[in-house]
Structures are given as C-alpha cells and as structure tokens.
Amino acid sequence: MTKKLEEVVKQYRVTEGRLFRLKEVDPDDRGGLKISKKQAGTTLQEEWIARLAELQEKLYAQDQWSVLLIFQAMDAAGKDSTIKHVMSGINPQGCDVHSFKVPSEEELDHDFLWRTTKALPTRGRIGIFNRSYYEEVLVVRIHPDILARQRIPETLVTRSIWKQRFEDINAFERHLARNGTVIRKFFLHVSHEEQRRRFMDRLDEPEKHWKFSLADIKERERWDDYMRAYEDMIRRTATPHAPWYVVPADHKWFTRLVVAAVVVEALEGLKLAFPAVDDDKEKELARARSLLADEAN
Numbered sequence: 001m002t003k004k005l006e007e008v009v010k011q012y013r014v015t016e017g018r019l020f021r022l023k024e025v026d027p028d029d030r031g032g033l034k035i036s037k038k039q040a041g042t043t044l045q046e047e048w049i050a051r052l053a054e055l056q057e058k059l060y061a062q063d064q065w066s067v068l069l070i071f072q073a074m075d076a077a078g079k080d081s082t083i084k085h086v087m088s089g090i091n092p093q094g095c096d097v098h099s100f101k102v103p104s105e106e107e108l109d110h111d112f113l114w115r116t117t118k119a120l121p122t123r124g125r126i127g128i129f130n131r132s133y134y135e136e137v138l139v140v141r142i143h144p145d146i147l148a149r150q151r152i153p154e155t156l157v158t159r160s161i162w163k164q165r166f167e168d169i170n171a172f173e174r175h176l177a178r179n180g181t182v183i184r185k186f187f188l189h190v191s192h193e194e195q196r197r198r199f200m201d202r203l204d205e206p207e208k209h210w211k212f213s214l215a216d217i218k219e220r221e222r223w224d225d226y227m228r229a230y231e232d233m234i235r236r237t238a239t240p241h242a243p244w245y246v247v248p249a250d251h252k253w254f255t256r257l258v259v260a261a262v263v264v265e266a267l268e269g270l271k272l273a274f275p276a277v278d279d280d281k282e283k284e285l286a287r288a289r290s291l292l293a294d295e296a297n
Ligand code: AMP
Pocket: 075, 099, 100, 101, 102, 103, 131, 132, 135, 136, 139, 140, 146
C-alpha cells in the first residue's frame, strides 16, 4: 500500500507546465487504488498522518527548513476538509493555516504579494495557505472590476499583466525556495457535476448553510473561464522547486490520501534529524540529572 500510493501521486505532479493539459486529469480518478473508503480513512490516520506527525517534530526541532502548502480549488472541492484531515495529527504549535478572502482596504493598498508574504511560515514550521496569491491570476483575471479596485496606475495595466504576474510569482517562489522554503501547491480538481451535488448537499443540510452563498452559483456559471485560468496558471507556474499537484477531487478520501502522501514525501526528502547534542550540551544534561537526583535524597 505504502509503495503504491507513492507511485500513484507521481502522476499528478507537474514540474514543467509547458505540456500540461487539465483535460488529462479526471476528477473522478482514484489512481487505481483498490481500497474502500473506510480502509482509506484508516490508512490515512494510521500510516500517513502518523508519519507526518513524526516528520513535523523533526522539522520543528531542526528549525532550518520551512514548508509552504498552497491549496487552490473551485468551491466545494474540499480544501477545508482536506486541510482539516491531513493536518489533524500534527502539533498545532508547528503549523499555521491562513485563509485568504476578498482583500481588505489595507491589503488593496499594497502590492498583491504583500498579504501572503506576511503570513509565510518561519523556519521549522508548516504554513498552509487556503487560497493564496494565485487568486490574483484566477478570480481577479475573470473579474476585471476586481483588478480595477487594486488601483494600479493605468499605464502599468497592459495586456501583459497576467504574464507579468506569472513571472513575479515564479521569481518570488524561486526566492523562497533558495532561502529554505519547501513549496508544494495543490489544485483540487473537482468536476462540474460533483460541485453541483455538493452544493445541493449544502442546501439540504442546515449545518452547511453558512458555507453557501449565491455568489458561489455566479462563479459556477464561469466554470469554463475558471478552468482555462487554472490550466494557464499551472502551465506557467509549475517548476521543479514549486510543483503543482493536480489532485482528483471527486472522492474526498482519495484527495486526502494524495495530499498526505505528497507532504510526507516532501518532508522525507529533507533528511530531517533532531539536532545533535554536542559535548557542552551533554555536560549540561548530566548536571541537570545530578541536580534532580540530589533533590530526591
Ligand atoms: P471562501 O474561501 O470560499 O469563503 O471565499 C473567499 C472568497 O474570497 C472567494 O470567493 C475568493 O475568490 C475571494 N478571494 C480570495 N482572494 C482574493 C483576491 N486576491 N481578490 C479577490 N477575491 C479574492
């Protein structure tokens, strides 16, 4: 099982976008895993989340690398629940989740990378972005009035603006990578039909009503535009140091397994270890031990 999932996730990784086609990833795909939903839940908990928890302890103790996980998706693709499940086993002290909504006045007064930059994880920590600066080439691209609200000087807003944003995002991520931030980006790819079903569920269940707004239906009407924007975004910003994972999202159990396996793999690649204890430290520990022992006498 372990081996298999590690193999499975590779097919969703995009490190070089030029040839990427969104059509080639089926949202209904389950990677050929022949397991039940229940087994998937057990494996997630007992195997992947357990490994993740161990790796995170070392990441924190070593205090050198930071990890940035970016989640993008259409509404109801499962961003929130994936984050909740995959991160459930890790120490909250070593992990921050930031959700980026419609920008505030203060945020609009700055460049588009400002608000996310402030939220980046420090060394030793895992930072999760639930939406991110990638909204700047998605929702902002689809709604010109949102771009207008940014008050960028007119002469700077040209046809090249999206190309420029891709360049700036790539430069920014390269900079982060060069400074010790490990970046993994997830596009949870849900189908149009599955989104409809999940919206219906939200309407049918009173506990889910807060999650619903008519605006979600408006965005759904722009589905094809969004898919084009997502594809272009992945094509232009997938790199070896900041790969995109296009994760089939019609089956939540599968999405969670893939995300967990990707994060485990990323952390394992760092060869993390608890900091070695030097001679001075050994002496300090011995001294502490004898002081405590003396107390007991
Ligand atoms: P949700 O996370 O579904 O509650 O909604 C957050 C909303 O904020 C979504 O409709 C996003 O499209 C929107 N949003 C996030 N980032 C930006 C941005 N940079 N500019 C405009 N809208 C954004």
